Amino acid sequence: MKLKLEINKKQVRDTAPLEAEGATIMVTPDIDDEFWIFRVPLTKNQAVVAFPKFCTFGIGFQHEEEDWNTN
Secondary structure: OOOOOOOOOOOOOOOOEEEEOEEOOOOOOOOOOOOOOEEEEEOEEEEEEEEEEEOOEEEEEEOOOOOOOOO
């Protein structure tokens, strides 16, 4: 089985976070099926995804049965 790394160009950008007088402002955006930066499809309905998570990356399955925040 050959794995393929996909990059979501809708999420990858060359801009820094907003700053207000030296403080970084971080806000959780709307989270949907397109909220990933990198993804490796495993099956037709499942993938391992990397997504932005407050100045770092979260990694987990794209579709989870339980709480989506358990990665």
